Amino acid sequence: MAAVALSLFGAFFHGVVGGRMYMNNINNTDLEPLGKSLSLVSWHIFTIFLLVGAVSFFLVGFSLLLPIALYPLIAINALGALLFILLAVGSHKELRKMPGAVLMTATAVCGYLGAAWLA
Numbered sequence: 001m002a003a004v005a006l007s008l009f010g011a012f013f014h015g016v017v018g019g020r021m022y023m024n025n026i027n028n029t030d031l032e033p034l035g036k037s038l039s040l041v042s043w044h045i046f047t048i049f050l051l052v053g054a055v056s057f058f059l060v061g062f063s064l065l066l067p068i069a070l071y072p073l074i075a076i077n078a079l080g081a082l083l084f085i086l087l088a089v090g091s092h093k094e095l096r097k098m099p100g101a102v103l104m105t106a107t108a109v110c111g112y113l114g115a116a117w118l119a
Helices: 002-027 033-061 067-089 093-097 100-118
Strands: none
Touching (some): 002 033, 033 067, 033 100, 067 093
């Protein structure tokens, strides 16, 4: 259930608060309108991923889905956190200010612990 809460919080924060901040930044660039639209779609695809993750974690928590179904979500969260970290220690230091690595790591760990416990 911790993974559900983290994913739901992440989806809300990413989709609403982060979406507004992101689009304010993108709209203040010289990016072509199509690029701005595609950027918005890319941003919200991750929001959708967070919602699907929350639903999947919830279904496993209530034994409506087998725990093995969570391993792709766990891997995506772990690899996403690793990507954040690698980019942040590299040339994208502004990522250090963002909560993505922490939330994705916590979601992966909670999801793994829950899936392992239920398996």
